[in-house]
Amino acid sequence: MEGFNNVQPAAGGQHGTGQEQESMVAYGNAQNDNSGQIGGKDVAPTKEALYDIAEIMGGLYGEGVIGLKGAFSREWVQELGEDLAGLYKDALARPGGAVGRGRNRHYVEIHPEGIRGFVGLAMHPWVVTVCEAVLGPQYKIVEIGFDVPNPGALDQPWHRDFPAPDDTLTGRRLNSLAFNLTTVDVYEDMGPFEIAPGTQWDFPVGFDHGMFPPKSSYPRYEARAQRKYPKMGDISARSALTIHRGTANHSNKSRPVLVLGVDAPGANNHERHDLQVTRPFYEALPGYLRDHLTCRVVDKLEPIVQAHTIEGLMMGDA
Ligand SMILES: O=C(O)CCC(=O)C(=O)O
Ligand SMILES: [Fe+2]
Numbered sequence: 001m002e003g004f005n006n007v008q009p010a011a012g013g014q015h016g017t018g019q020e021q022e023s024m025v026a027y028g029n030a031q032n033d034n035s036g037q038i039g040g041k042d043v044a045p046t047k048e049a050l051y052d053i054a055e056i057m058g059g060l061y062g063e064g065v066i067g068l069k070g071a072f073s074r075e076w077v078q079e080l081g082e083d084l085a086g087l088y089k090d091a092l093a094r095p096g097g098a099v100g101r102g103r104n105r106h107y108v109e110i111h112p113e114g115i116r117g118f119v120g121l122a123m124h125p126w127v128v129t130v131c132e133a134v135l136g137p138q139y140k141i142v143e144i145g146f147d148v149p150n151p152g153a154l155d156q157p158w159h160r161d162f163p164a165p166d167d168t169l170t171g172r173r174l175n176s177l178a179f180n181l182t183t184v185d186v187y188e189d190m191g192p193f194e195i196a197p198g199t200q201w202d203f204p205v206g207f208d209h210g211m212f213p214p215k216s217s218y219p220r221y222e223a224r225a226q227r228k229y230p231k232m233g234d235i236s237a238r239s240a241l242t243i244h245r246g247t248a249n250h251s252n253k254s255r256p257v258l259v260l261g262v263d264a265p266g267a268n269n270h271e272r273h274d275l276q277v278t279r280p281f282y283e284a285l286p287g288y289l290r291d292h293l294t295c296r297v298v299d300k301l302e303p304i305v306q307a308h309t310i311e312g313l314m315m316g317d318a
Helices: 053-061 074-093 118-122 125-135 215-224 279-284 310-314
Strands: 036-038 041-043 065-068 105-109 140-149 176-182 193-195 235-238 244-246 257-263 276-278 296-298
Touching (some): 053 065, 074 105, 074 140, 125 176, 125 235, 276 279
Antiparallel strands (some): 036 041, 105 140, 176 235, 176 257, 193 244
């Protein structure tokens, strides 16, 4: 019940200062002897990887969720928490800035440059390794946002974040991932995230909108459920298809959690999002990251207006 399952020790200490950018590429900087090309991209030999690829693949194809403890320093996470608090305040003040995900619970989609730690997060070697391993060398970051379950938030219905694509249902492969990063230490009374391992493979028979399983299946999810108690600095990766929910927050503390959405070629989740970056920000990004971002480069960032969603409707907030 404690923390994430499938945790691996952090390799190379903590990251997130933003200064190690180039060396953060998990397979990068290989001294080239036996590196090769996959899908037109350079890849280094497997022995260069910092993390165990089989364990990553096994975790995501098996339980559907993996984690790395202590990936970031608490100071780095505290800064992220401050950034999210400011963005949350702005979003709540703007019509359509935050979307309801149930009582006292919001989702806010943000601009990458809205958080100081974006490069440190996206270039973290574990994030890069997991993306390359599961989604291939041409993966793309398509979404960044955060959920805030506030005090008084209720159990969400069990759900997928979007309907399973054919690639998964019949092709039997995962073509997208969601990374989650808590900005606070999570305790039992704070409405922890709950997930039913292995259910990314369930056929959506009787699912509402392809995302919400019928109540008659809840005992199956409850029997498998694992609650997660990440601490500041921990990061997880999951298939957004692994059935999960936020639980009721009985404490007097919010539990903000950052979400980074990543696609394999052909997954098309970018159609649901609209990442924007300014030119100076874009140009200052490491080249590797520019190659792995689906975004519009704009003169001036436009405020993100969230449409009311099926999720909001189903989670009791529309
Ligand atoms: O509470 C959480 O951590 C996740 C919430 C969630 O799954 C959602 O709103 O889609
Ligand atoms: Fe969700």
